Amino acid sequence: MKRDLRIDGQPENKIGIDKLRVGVLGMGFMGGTHTQAWQRGKAVFNWPIDVELTALFDMSADNLDLNGNRFEFARVTNDWRDVCEADDIDVVSICTPNFAHREMAEVALAHGKHVWCEKPMATTLDDARAMAATARASGLKTMLGYNYMKSPAMLAIKTLIEDGRIGEITHFNGVYQEDFMCDPNAPHSWRLTKKGGGKGALGDMGSHQISMAIWLCGPMAEVSARLQTVHKMRPDATTGEMKEVETDDQYSAIGTFASGAMFTMHTSWIGQGHKMNLGFEITGTKGAIKFDQERMGEFHLFEMDGNADMATNGYKTVLIGPWHAPFGNFCPAPGHHVGFNEMKIIEAGEFVRAILEDDKAFPDFDDGLVYEAAIQAVQDASEARAWIDIKPEV
Numbered sequence: 001m002k003r004d005l006r007i008d009g010q011p012e013n014k015i016g017i018d019k020l021r022v023g024v025l026g027m028g029f030m031g032g033t034h035t036q037a038w039q040r041g042k043a044v045f046n047w048p049i050d051v052e053l054t055a056l057f058d059m060s061a062d063n064l065d066l067n068g069n070r071f072e073f074a075r076v077t078n079d080w081r082d083v084c085e086a087d088d089i090d091v092v093s094i095c096t097p098n099f100a101h102r103e104m105a106e107v108a109l110a111h112g113k114h115v116w117c118e119k120p121m122a123t124t125l126d127d128a129r130a131m132a133a134t135a136r137a138s139g140l141k142t143m144l145g146y147n148y149m150k151s152p153a154m155l156a157i158k159t160l161i162e163d164g165r166i167g168e169i170t171h172f173n174g175v176y177q178e179d180f181m182c183d184p185n186a187p188h189s190w191r192l193t194k195k196g197g198g199k200g201a202l203g204d205m206g207s208h209q210i211s212m213a214i215w216l217c218g219p220m221a222e223v224s225a226r227l228q229t230v231h232k233m234r235p236d237a238t239t240g241e242m243k244e245v246e247t248d249d250q251y252s253a254i255g256t257f258a259s260g261a262m263f264t265m266h267t268s269w270i271g272q273g274h275k276m277n278l279g280f281e282i283t284g285t286k287g288a289i290k291f292d293q294e295r296m297g298e299f300h301l302f303e304m305d306g307n308a309d310m311a312t313n314g315y316k317t318v319l320i321g322p323w324h325a326p327f328g329n330f331c332p333a334p335g336h337h338v339g340f341n342e343m344k345i346i347e348a349g350e351f352v353r354a355i356l357e358d359d360k361a362f363p364d365f366d367d368g369l370v371y372e373a374a375i376q377a378v379q380d381a382s383e384a385r386a387w388i389d390i391k392p393e394v
């Protein structure tokens with residue numbers, strides 16, 4: 001079976017370039033992780049080309065000063081068009097708020113740049129459709145920052161499912177909780193507006209959960225859901241003035257995949273006590289798999305076969321090691337763990353491979369459009385208090 005990702009070995013340089021010149025847009029949380037990935041990727045994946053950090057855009061002069069220096073960008077700018085329209089840039093990393101993704105991606109593609117864009121793809125399904133159409137017409141490579149699909153544990157789980165180790169999937173039960181918005185006085189931000197974030201916990205975190213469910217279990221066919229905003233007003237970060245929250249704090253959904261398997265899922269950024277509880281249990285006709293991103297160095301596998309002795313029948317814990325590619329690119333010793341930034345390096349590896357081999361990157365804007373349609377359907381189901389069919393987008 002064809003894998004979505006091929007992360008083993010050195011990519012072949014089929015397009016004969018000697019260097020990729022990188023522009024990074026936005027130097028917040030994600031900008032830092034993309035930049036570190038661009039810096040470390042060559043050594044980790046033995047890229048047959050050089051990578052040059054050519055330009056950094058950010059809104060803050062202090063940020064540009066600090067990060068332009070410490071990451072050794074050739075130049076910094078407070079105008080993102082200086083990066084997206086420049087002749088000396090081959091690829092851009094879009095690490096700005098959701099509302100900026102579409103325009104930046106479209107301008108970069110129009111100027112011949114490959115685009116690695118953070119998730120969620122856009123604030124609306126129409127914007128995602130437009131971005132995917134632009135990318136398709138450009139012939140350039142795109143990839144979305146769905147890093148959790150790139151961990152060695154997740155790649156191993158995907159392979160086990162594809163190899164039929166748990167049989168036909170009958171159920172996906174997902175949960176994704178973080179607690180960073182539990183405090184009712186956590187400040188208002190672009191994430192809490194329809195224009196800025198698009199959706200709340202659904203777009204920010206649910207996009208990870210939904211994309212992961214689709215990647216592992218196939219396209220979704222129908223959904224019923226409820227979104228909820230618990231803290232309806234939050235203080236402005238500078239003035240303290242209370243402002244309306246336009247997006248959701250949590251959602252729960254139930255539905256079916258096109259295969260007929262069921263899913264249930266819950267996502268919340270007011271999930272007390274949780275820092276990165278992106279987890280699931282996938283049940284099949286021959287076994288089951290459990291995973292939690294808070295313990296990304298392990299997963300749990302149950303197989304009916306070979307479990308006839310009821311005295312020892314049960315899940316086993318598998319610790320991630322060098323036989324779960326590409327863990328071995330980072331560390332030779334099993335159980336010694338990789339982390340969040342390593343997933344970003346694996347993403348960079350996938351993107352550079354796709355560019356050099358003139359191949360599709362995963363997940364590209366077409367894949368992202370499929371996720372965005374499911375995300376929108378969750379919101380529509382809640383608003384309509386109805387079951388919504390999810391139609392194929394591409």
Ligand SMILES: NC(=O)c1ccc[n+]([C@@H]2O[C@H](COP(=O)([O-])OP(=O)(O)OC[C@H]3O[C@@H](n4cnc5c(N)ncnc54)[C@H](O)[C@@H]3O)[C@@H](O)[C@H]2O)c1
Pocket residue numbers: 025026027028029030031058059060063095096097098100118119120145146147204
């Ligand atoms: N893949 C993941 O796991 C993950 C994790 C966090 C965030 N994200 C995504 O990454 C993107 C950025 O999130 P972040 O947490 O890094 O944000 P951030 O607030 O830490 O940084 C955003 C950066 O964008 C710049 N910016 C702010 N407003 C802008 C505007 N109007 N126009 C252009 N640039 C602007 C800022 O200068 C800032 O440095 C979002 O789309 C978010 O959903 C992904």
